[in-house]
Amino acid sequence: MSVAVAERPAVVPLTAFRPVISFHGVNKVYPNGTTALREVDLAINQGDFCFLVGASGAGKSTLVRLLIREELASTGRIFVDGQEVTRMPRRKLPQLRRKFGIVFQDYKLLPRSTVAQNVAFALQVTRPGQRHLREKVEESLWIVGLEDKLDKFPDELSGGEQQRVAIARALVHRPRIFLADEPTGNLDPDTSWGIVQLLLQINHRGTTVLMATHNREVVDLVRRRVIAIEDGRIIRDEAQGSYLREGEATI
Amino acid sequence: MRRVIASLWFATHNAGQNFRRNLGVSLAGVFTMGLILFLVGGALLFTHSVDTVLEHQQVNASKIKIYLSDSASLAAITNFEGRLKRDARVTSVVFENKDAAAKEASADPNIANALKALQGDNPLPASLNLGVKRLTDLAAINEMAKKTPIVDKATSTDYNPDVIGKLRTLINIIEVVGGVIALILLIVSVVIIMNTIRTAVYARRTEIEIMKLVGATDWFVRWPFILEGVLGGLLAAVFSGAIVAGGYELFVSYTHSSLFGVPFDTPYTLTLLLILGGGGVVVGAFGSYLGVRRFLTV
Numbered sequence: 001m002s003v004a005v006a007e008r009p010a011v012v013p014l015t016a017f018r019p020v021i022s023f024h025g026v027n028k029v030y031p032n033g034t035t036a037l038r039e040v041d042l043a044i045n046q047g048d049f050c051f052l053v054g055a056s057g058a059g060k061s062t063l064v065r066l067l068i069r070e071e072l073a074s075t076g077r078i079f080v081d082g083q084e085v086t087r088m089p090r091r092k093l094p095q096l097r098r099k100f101g102i103v104f105q106d107y108k109l110l111p112r113s114t115v116a117q118n119v120a121f122a123l124q125v126t127r128p129g130q131r132h133l134r135e136k137v138e139e140s141l142w143i144v145g146l147e148d149k150l151d152k153f154p155d156e157l158s159g160g161e162q163q164r165v166a167i168a169r170a171l172v173h174r175p176r177i178f179l180a181d182e183p184t185g186n187l188d189p190d191t192s193w194g195i196v197q198l199l200l201q202i203n204h205r206g207t208t209v210l211m212a213t214h215n216r217e218v219v220d221l222v223r224r225r226v227i228a229i230e231d232g233r234i235i236r237d238e239a240q241g242s243y244l245r246e247g248e249a250t251i
Numbered sequence: 252m253r254r255v256i257a258s259l260w261f262a263t264h265n266a267g268q269n270f271r272r273n274l275g276v277s278l279a280g281v282f283t284m285g286l287i288l289f290l291v292g293g294a295l296l297f298t299h300s301v302d303t304v305l306e307h308q309q310v311n312a313s314k315i316k317i318y319l320s321d322s323a324s325l326a327a328i329t330n331f332e333g334r335l336k337r338d339a340r341v342t343s344v345v346f347e348n349k350d351a352a353a354k355e356a357s358a359d360p361n362i363a364n365a366l367k368a369l370q371g372d373n374p375l376p377a378s379l380n381l382g383v384k385r386l387t388d389l390a391a392i393n394e395m396a397k398k399t400p401i402v403d404k405a406t407s408t409d410y411n412p413d414v415i416g417k418l419r420t421l422i423n424i425i426e427v428v429g430g431v432i433a434l435i436l437l438i439v440s441v442v443i444i445m446n447t448i449r450t451a452v453y454a455r456r457t458e459i460e461i462m463k464l465v466g467a468t469d470w471f472v473r474w475p476f477i478l479e480g481v482l483g484g485l486l487a488a489v490f491s492g493a494i495v496a497g498g499y500e501l502f503v504s505y506t507h508s509s510l511f512g513v514p515f516d517t518p519y520t521l522t523l524l525l526i527l528g529g530g531g532v533v534v535g536a537f538g539s540y541l542g543v544r545r546f547l548t549v
Contacts, residue, residue: 068464091468098466108461112272125467129257173465 018082019043020177020208021067026076028062028232036062038232040076044210046176049203051219052212053243054229060212063229064181067210068100069093081176098126101170101178101207105185107162109154109169115141116150119169126173140172141165144198160191167198178202180211184218192218216243258471266478273451277483280447284487284531287440291433292495292527296520298429300502300513305422313383315392316409318376321349323401331401332379340392343382349373376403441541444534448480448542459546469547476539484535488528495527496520 021044028037036059044050052060065071066078069085078085081099088096109118119137123130130136141147144164154162163183170178180199184192196211196218203209213219219226219242226241227234236245270277319328328346335344347355352375357363366373383389389410397407452459462472503515 070464094466094468096466097464102464108457108464110458110461121461122465124257124261125462125465125471127254128261128471129253129255169465 019079020046020048020081021210022079023063023066024077024079026066026078027074028059028066028071029074036232037066037073040232040234042227042234042237044208046208047203047206048225049200049209049222050211050225050227051222051241051243052210052227052229053214053219056214058229059232060229061181062232064179064210064212067179068097068102094126098173099176101167101173101175103163103166103170103178103180103183105182107154107159107166109162109165111154114151114153115146115157115165115168118154118165119172122169122172136172137168140168143171143201144168158191159187160194163187163191163195164198167195167202171202176208178207178209180209180213182212182214184213184215189217193221196222219243258474262471262474262478265475266482269451269455269475270479270482273454276447276451276454277479280444280451281483281487281490283443283447284440284484284534285491287436287443288487288527288531289491289494291436291440291530292491292523293498294429294432294436295523295526296495296499298425299516299519300499300506301425302422303516304513305418305425313386313389314410315381315383315389315396317379317381317396317399318403318406318408319378320401320403321376323377327401328377328379331399335379335381338392340384340388341381342384343380345380346377347380348377349375352376352378376406440534441538444480444538445541448476448538449545451479452476452539452542452546456546459543463547472547473540473543476543477536480535480537480539480542481532482535484531484533485528486531487535488531491531492524492527496524 021042023040023042026037026040027035029035040063052063054060062071066073067080067085069088073086076086080096083096085096110121113121116134116137119140120133123133123136138147138150141150144167146161146164146168149157149161149165154165157165163186167183178199183199184195187195192215196215199209199211200222223240223242226236226238226243228236228241228245332344332346335341350373353366353373356375357366381392383392393408393410396402402408459472499520500515503513506513
């Protein structure tokens with residue numbers, strides 16, 4: 001008996017099921033003996049939006065650092081976009097890092113460069129001789145709503161605007177994965193909410209977003225995947241989670 | 252090609268911009284490097300000048316004058332002269348008769364007056380003037396001359412063995428001391444320059460961190476710093492070279508009238524300036540390479 005063509009399941013490429021980020025039994029012990037991560041297993045698919053939550057020192061930032069190979073895992077394997085990060089030779093790290101757009105709590109902007117120069121810097125570094133540099137910079141700043149601040153310097157901007165510049169810089173080379181390490185840590189609630197909405201927009205365009213945060217209100221409002229870390233272990237991984245487990249309370 | 256040009260432009264532009272923006276630290280680096288290059292250049296030129304003077308003295312010192320007895324026959328003199336010419340230790344033999352001796356001595360007005368007073372009587376002996384290959388052979392030749400019957404018994408030879416020994420020792424000491432000073436300066440310079448550049452790099456650690464995080468290669472990060480080091484090294488070499496060359500010219504003109512006149516050695520000076528320029532570039536680049544290395548571990 002033959003199966004009608006119309007009834008055949010659609011052919012989906014195998015790569016679509018492959019997580020863009022995966023951790024397999026990862027441990028990280030720092031040289032001073034502190035264990036930052038214990039037996040971490042984790043998979044994040046292309047297009048996911050994940051919150052990484054936990055108290056200070058729980059291991060969120062270590063996890064981010066291991067992803068971009070700022071730190072090397074003590075044991076276990078980490079894959080990014082099909083490539084094993086843990087065994088990657090040093091000379092291939094630039095290629096790995098170009099897959100990411102990264103923002104930090106302290107923005108890390110160049111104080112003596114204008115907004116446009118800060119954003120252009122990422123492209124000049126990774127793609128020297130890039131054509132239509134100005135257009136790409138303007139487009140990136142338009143996405144974050146700062147198209148009218150091209151020639152301002154960072155100290156002429158508010159904290160929220162500075163973080164937007166950092167986001168524009170992280171976006172300009174069109175990364176596959178967007179990492180945000182406490183991006184709202186220095187911002188008031190309204191501004192924080194604006195930044196998170198921006199990250200949701202970026203995710204909506206197909207970019208995977210992983211955001212490490214303390215910001216309970218934001219996590220509870222957005223209701224996306226939540227990965228909770230405590231004492232270096234993943235204690236909870238929920239598809240539409242909240243900052244705390246149901247019924248859990250804070251002092 | 253486009254990427255290479257863009258990278259080069261970025262590195263050069265960045266190097267120039269950083270040099271200007273951190274002018275204080277940059278100039279401190281240039282000053283330190285310039286001072287060390289000046290000391291190295293000055294030490295080399297001074298050693299070279301002393302060496303030149305001493306070598307000149309050494310050439311004069313490797314001569315011996317053998318005075319001949321007035322009673323010596325021409326045949327005996329010719330025979331002795333022939334024997335000396337065949338001697339492997341001797342480079343030249345020139346016979347100076349009594350008249351030539353009187354004429355040479357008359358260059359001194361006192362001697363000229365004394366000779367006049369003698370009314371034609373010439374007490375100066377004839378001599379054989381020898382050039383000797385090695386200073387160490389002078390003493391042996393002196394001994395040999397004294398035993399020769401036709402040599403004047405009262406004043407047999409004229410050379411100064413004391414000065415020669417001292418000159419040799421002085422040359423050795425100066426060479427060793429010059430070498431040690433240059434070595435110490437070299438070590439000190441690398442350490443100072445590395446730390447100066449590390450201070451400059453530290454001021455820009457955020458920039459380096461961002462570069463690394465967005466995926467810049469190590470060499471892309473290094474190039475602007477290395478170019479900045481090269482620029483600083485070149486500036487330092489130009490300033491120190493000008494001072495060293497000017498100082499050397501002053502030194503030459505000052506010693507010109509003194510006993511040990513130093514000649515201005517143009518080829519040596521030009522070589523030295525090239526060495527200073529090359530040294531500035533290499534030390535600047537190497538110091539930057541070391542200075543930036545620590546910040547590339549991200």
